[in-house]
Amino acid sequence: MALKGKDFLGLYNVSADEINEILTTAEAMKEVFTRTVKKIPTLRGKTIVNLFYETSTRTRSSFDIAAKRLSADVISIAKDSSSVMKGESLIDTARTLEVMGVDVVVVRHSAPGAAEFLARKLKASVLNGGDGAHEHPTQALLDMYTIKERIGFFKGLKVVIVGDIMHSRVARSNIWGLTKLGAEVSVVGPATLIPRNIMDLGVKFYTDLDEALAGADVVMILRIQKERQAMGLFPSIREYRKFYCITEERLEKLKKDVLIMHPGPMNRGIEIESSVADSVNSVITEQVTNGVAIRMALLYLLAGRKKENEIIA
Amino acid sequence: MKLLLKKGKIFDPVNNLSGEYDILIENRVVSKISKNIMEKDSKDVEIYDLNGLYILPGLIDMHVHLREPGYEEKETIKTGCEAAAAGGFTTIACMPNTKPVADNPATVEYIKAKAEKALVNVVPVGSITKNGEGKELAEIGFLKEAGVRALSDDGNPVMNSEIMRRAMEYAASFMLPIISHCEDKNLSGDGVMNDGYYSTILGLKPIPTVAEEIMIARDILLAEYTGASLHIAHLSTERGLELVLDAKRRGINVSCEVTPHHLLFDDSYVTGYDPDTKVNPPLRDKRDVTALREGVKMGIVDVIATDHAPHTYEDKLGEYDYAAFGISGLETAVSSLYTELILKELFDFNDLVRLMGINPARILKLDYPGIRVGTRADLIVFDPGRNWKVEKETLKSKGKNTPLLGKELKGKVVLTFVKGKMVYNDLENKGVLIYE
Numbered sequence: 001m002a003l004k005g006k007d008f009l010g011l012y013n014v015s016a017d018e019i020n021e022i023l024t025t026a027e028a029m030k031e032v033f034t035r036t037v038k039k040i041p042t043l044r045g046k047t048i049v050n051l052f053y054e055t056s057t058r059t060r061s062s063f064d065i066a067a068k069r070l071s072a073d074v075i076s077i078a079k080d081s082s083s084v085m086k087g088e089s090l091i092d093t094a095r096t097l098e099v100m101g102v103d104v105v106v107v108r109h110s111a112p113g114a115a116e117f118l119a120r121k122l123k124a125s126v127l128n129g130g131d132g133a134h135e136h137p138t139q140a141l142l143d144m145y146t147i148k149e150r151i152g153f154f155k156g157l158k159v160v161i162v163g164d165i166m167h168s169r170v171a172r173s174n175i176w177g178l179t180k181l182g183a184e185v186s187v188v189g190p191a192t193l194i195p196r197n198i199m200d201l202g203v204k205f206y207t208d209l210d211e212a213l214a215g216a217d218v219v220m221i222l223r224i225q226k227e228r229q230a231m232g233l234f235p236s237i238r239e240y241r242k243f244y245c246i247t248e249e250r251l252e253k254l255k256k257d258v259l260i261m262h263p264g265p266m267n268r269g270i271e272i273e274s275s276v277a278d279s280v281n282s283v284i285t286e287q288v289t290n291g292v293a294i295r296m297a298l299l300y301l302l303a304g305r306k307k308e309n310e311i312i313a
Numbered sequence: 314m315k316l317l318l319k320k321g322k323i324f325d326p327v328n329n330l331s332g333e334y335d336i337l338i339e340n341r342v343v344s345k346i347s348k349n350i351m352e353k354d355s356k357d358v359e360i361y362d363l364n365g366l367y368i369l370p371g372l373i374d375m376h377v378h379l380r381e382p383g384y385e386e387k388e389t390i391k392t393g394c395e396a397a398a399a400g401g402f403t404t405i406a407c408m409p410n411t412k413p414v415a416d417n418p419a420t421v422e423y424i425k426a427k428a429e430k431a432l433v434n435v436v437p438v439g440s441i442t443k444n445g446e447g448k449e450l451a452e453i454g455f456l457k458e459a460g461v462r463a464l465s466d467d468g469n470p471v472m473n474s475e476i477m478r479r480a481m482e483y484a485a486s487f488m489l490p491i492i493s494h495c496e497d498k499n500l501s502g503d504g505v506m507n508d509g510y511y512s513t514i515l516g517l518k519p520i521p522t523v524a525e526e527i528m529i530a531r532d533i534l535l536a537e538y539t540g541a542s543l544h545i546a547h548l549s550t551e552r553g554l555e556l557v558l559d560a561k562r563r564g565i566n567v568s569c570e571v572t573p574h575h576l577l578f579d580d581s582y583v584t585g586y587d588p589d590t591k592v593n594p595p596l597r598d599k600r601d602v603t604a605l606r607e608g609v610k611m612g613i614v615d616v617i618a619t620d621h622a623p624h625t626y627e628d629k630l631g632e633y634d635y636a637a638f639g640i641s642g643l644e645t646a647v648s649s650l651y652t653e654l655i656l657k658e659l660f661d662f663n664d665l666v667r668l669m670g671i672n673p674a675r676i677l678k679l680d681y682p683g684i685r686v687g688t689r690a691d692l693i694v695f696d697p698g699r700n701w702k703v704e705k706e707t708l709k710s711k712g713k714n715t716p717l718l719g720k721e722l723k724g725k726v727v728l729t730f731v732k733g734k735m736v737y738n739d740l741e742n743k744g745v746l747i748y749e
Contacts, residue, residue, distance in 0.1 A: 012514065090631055111632035112516035113586030132634070134516030169516060195513040 003301050007119040007126040010135030011176040019177055023145050025297035030290070032069060043072035046103045046303045050076040051093065052129070053109040058264055058288070059129055059138070063106050066295035072103075072303065094118050103303045107131070125302040133167050138298060139263050140173030142291040144181070146283050147218055149290070150259055154181035160212050161185065162244060163222030163271055164193040166233075170263045171222060175201050188212035189222075189244060192233040209244055210253075218259045221246055224271050241270055248275045259283050314359075315339050316735070317352050321363035321694060324662035325370055327671060327683025331663070336368065336684065336692075341733025343690045361728070361740075363694055369666055370683045371403025371691030371731065374643060375673040376467070376492075376546060376570060376618035379405075379435070382423060383412025388623040388711045390424065393643070394431035395746050396621070396710035398737040400643040401726035402669075403691040404434040405621075406677060409445065410468040416440040416451040418459035425460060432736040432746065433729075434691075436677060438463045441480045441491065447471045450480055457487045462677040465492035467546055470528055472498055477532065481541030490542040490676055493532045495553070496594070500524035505634055507580040507595040515583060517633060520595050522550040529553045533560040536567055544676055545569035547620050549594040551604030558613045568676055570616035571605050573646045574716070577653050578602070582716060588629040588636030589716045592622070609668065610659055616676070617668045619646045623712020641712035645703055647695065648722040656723065662695075694728035699742075701725050707744060 003018060011019070032040055048067045052060050060076060067074035077093075094105060104125045107115050112132030119126040130136040144154070151157065159178055165171045165187045178185050179202045186204040187194060188211075198205050206212035213219065224240060234240050246260065260272075260282045268274045277284060316338040323330050323346075330346070337345040337352065352358045374397065380388040388396075390407075397405045407424065409415030415424065421437050428435035439456035443449045445466045453464060464484050470493070471477040477493075484491055501524040506512050508519030529545055533556060536543035545557060548569045560567045574592060579599045583590045590596060608614045622639025629636050647665075654660060660668075666683075674681035682688040702721050705713040729737035738745045 109632070111634040113633045116586055117632060132516050133518075172514070172516060195519075196508060197510045197513045200510045201513065 008137060008298055008302060009115050009119060009126065009128045011137050011140055011173045011180070012135065016180045019141070019144070019180060022141055022294070022297050022301065023148055025301060026145050026290070026293040029296040029300070030293040033289070033293070039069050039071060041071045042300055043067070043070040043303050046072045047101060048072045048074045048104045048106065048299060048303065049097050049102050050074065050129070051097070051105055051107045052076065052078045053107070053114070054079065054130070056108055059108060062288070062291045063129060063295050066292050066299055069292070070296055070299055072299065090114060090118065091121055094122055098122050098124050104299060127298060127302060130169055133169050133172070135173045136169040137173045138291065138295055139170050140177045141298075142287055142294040143174055143220065143261060143263070144177050145290045145294055146261065146287050147259065150283060151217065154178065154183045157183040157217045158215050159183050159185050159218040159220060160216045161187045161220045161222065162209065162212070162246065163189050164224055164228060165189055165198060165222070166193045166195055167225065167228070168222050174220065175203055179203070186212050190234045190240070193228065210250070213250065213254060216254060216258055218261060219246060219254070220261045221272050223263070223265065223267060237270060245271055245273060246276050247273045251276050251279065251281065257281070261287060263287070315352065315357055317350060317358055317360045318368065318694070319360060319362050319364070321366050321368035323368045323684060324666060325683045326663040326666050327370060327681060328685055330684060338690050338733055341689050343684060343686050343688055346684065346686060365698065366727065367662060367695040367697060368684065369401075369662060369693050369695060370670050370681070371693055371729070372401050372647070372666070372669040373404045373406075373673040373679070373681075374402045374619050374621065374646070374669070375406040375616060375677060377405040377407050377621040377643065378410065378623065378639070379407040380623060381411060381427065382420065386625050386711075387628070390427040390431050390435065392709060392711050393621070393623070394428070394433045394435065396643040396708070398432040398729045398731070398746060399709045399726065399739070399744060400645070401647045401693040401695065401729060402433060402643060403693070403729065403731045404436060404679065406436040406438050406462065406673070408465060408467045409438050409440040414440050414445045415461070416443050416445065416456070418452070418455045421456060421459040421461055432748070433731050436462045436679065438465050438467075438492065440464065441466045441471055442476060445469055447473055447476060450476070450483060453483055453487055453489065457489055461489070462679070463490045463492050463544070465494065465546065467492060467494045470494050470496045470498060474531060474535070478535050478539060481535055481539040481543070485539060485541040490544050492544045492546050493528070494546050495525050495528035495532060497524045497527050500527065505591060505595070506583050507597050509580055509598045511580045511583055515586070517583070522552060522597065522601070525550055525594050526552045526556065529556050533557070533565060533567055537563070537565045540566070542566045543568070547572050547575065547594055547618070548614070549575045549597050549605070550601050554604055554608045554613055561613070568615040568672070570618040571609065571614050572620045573617060573642060573649050574640050576602065576605055576609065576617070577649055578716060586633045587716060588631070588633055589640065589714050589718065591633060591636050591638055592640045593638040606654070606659055609654075614668070615672045617646070617650065618673065619643055621710070623710050624714045625711070626713070629714045639714065640716065641708070641710050641714045643710060644708055645715055645717045645722065647726055648701070648724050649717060651697070651724040652722050689733045690730050691732065692730050693726050695724060696727045697724045699725040699727065709744070709746065
């Protein structure tokens with residue numbers, strides 16, 4: 001099995017079969033973690049570039065480790081450390097990398113569509129590491145992997161996404177992926193942080209947190225950016241905490257085995273209480289571990305593609 | 314020198330002329346319109362057989378950005394007029410958001426001097442406020458004397474209602490219409506596309522329809538209060554159209570225009586993040602597009618104008634967020650309207666002449682004699698059978714930024730006459746521009 005296209009840009013255009021295939025591949029990858037030598041030669045001789053136009057520790061190091069465990073050569077370019085700062089355009093940076101013989105470009109960018117733009121212009125495979133408020137497919141896949149590992153199925157599963165849906169690529173990718181696999185997805189947050197047309201994406205929409213959480217199997221908490229308050233989108237952090245923080249008190253009212261997830265980095269005490277983040281229900285650190293497996297699976301599926309007229313040594 | 318146009322089918326609602334006629338042009342003046350004019354083919358007479366082709370009065374595009382002075386890399390008065398000639402426009406009104414802004418008589422004189430040598434008639438629009446900043450009134454009286462036919466801060470709204478009120482009062486005494494770019498900047502913010510299903514999917518920052526509608530409502534109220542003549546530029550929403558209809562019923566002096574792109578494309582076209590679909594106001598949803606088409610059909614829409622907004626390749630290269638707003642529209646307007654609306658019987662060529670000739674002439678107070686004996690001929694010939702592909706290489710405008718690139722269109726302007734002189738000839742598919 002291979003992925004349909006040259007690139008992997010989001011879950012909107014990906015079929016349920018493909019998602020399942022990626023999750024299965026990731027399982028095999030995760031097995032590698034248990035070995036004493038956590039490295040396999042699958043992508044030896046392949047070159048992967050992490051092109052990060054937005055600061056990110058988590059996602060970038062996760063891609064880094066994933067590539068290294070597959071024995072690929074990997075370089076990371078962050079916004080501050082390259083010609084990006086000298087005003088070189090996205091397309092020129094990418095072309096420069098391509099003529100150096102790169103096989104996969106992982107791109108993180110604040111502009112929605114940046115990954116798609118690169119994909120159209122490059123012969124190399126493009127893997128979207130998050131583009132603006134559009135998609136963050138590897139995050140959604142690692143979330144789904146974690147749910148699958150813990151619960152085992154998606155059909156009829158009640159997943160509630162809490163917080164700033166408007167600006168969240170994680171929410172969008174999870175909505176596409178989870179609904180394709182049969183989960184019932186709800187979103188909840190201040191009305192000012194939820195797109196007007198959200199229900200057209202096949203989800204339920206709440207502004208009352210407790211109402212939304214009733215019967216939840218999985219609660220996915222999004223990071224609230226403090227600058228949204230300055231933009232006038234909600235009155236204060238204290239009010240946000242009161243109405244939308246997942247507190248221990250709220251957790252106690254939920255199903256005993258409810259999964260608490262967060263893509264990180266967390267604002268402890270704002271969208272999630274520390275005791276919840278560190279509770280037995282929390283799978284937040286597992287998400288990070290699984291992120292490496294998912295990214296290995298995707299790099300393998302993309303870079304492992306047989307190219308036409310490829311010279312096999 | 315005589316020109317004889319044989320057997321073209323005329324659509325001229327100005328003179329209630331329709332049907333197959335021959336037109337004789339002598340010394341640039343229409344000297345005869347009749348069923349069968351006999352002239353011997355000679356050195357003195359050039360005869361064009363236009364059997365199967367349509368003849369229309371020259372069209373007016375009342376909303377064009379010529380970019381000169383200041384942004385000559387995007388367009389010049391010369392190239393913009395060439396694009397107009399190729400698109401079937403014999404008169405265009407150019408917006409004042411140049412560098413410097415046309416907020417003073419000297420800049421207007423500069424534009425007029427350049428336009429003198431260009432292929433089509435150019436009508437300058439002056440700015441409402443100094444430097445188009447929305448803060449202080451421009452020297453509207455001087456602008457009028459310099460020859461502007463309307464005032465607009467197009468590209469930006471006049472956010473301050475007090476300034477807009479005073480501008481309307483002042484402009485009314487100089488008999489100048491105000492062309493309003495309706496956008497509440499606080500509501501549109503740094504949005505890049507219509508607020509709706511597609512912005513939700515694409516994660517692009519949304520611009521709500523109310524950002525436009527609130528300002529339409531405000532300007533209508535101000536026009537009613539001041540008695541000014543108000544023209545709403547590039548109206549793009551259903552609700553906006555209802556506001557205009559209501560104002561007209563109340564007898565307020567208001568008119569409105571829509572662009573071909575808002576009639577042709579909805580916001581689903583933004584999928585794929587093609588920066589050529591980025592335009593302000595943004596492409597709206599299907600419901601708005603349907604309402605605008607209905608508005609054209611019912612006559613609520615007075616004018617179709619292109620809002621021709623040429624940009625360089627670099628302005629439109631890369632991330633959607635950073636690309637410039639605007640669509641290059643002069644050369645595709647007539648063909649795309651023919652392909653999508655006239656062939657689908659939403660309206661006909663007589664309506665087209667009303668929307669892109671009679672009504673803009675009325676608003677700008679320009680003579681529009683149509684095709685009439687004794688007048689210098691501004692007319693165009695349209696070949697309904699010519700199918701063509703929109704390609705960068707053949708567009709005359711410097712701005713190749715149109716979502717129609719690569720698309721096939723039906724029907725094409727093949728001859729353009731300005732003041733009795735042929736300025737564009739595409740009968741042989743060569744797109745020849747003719748200077749003296």
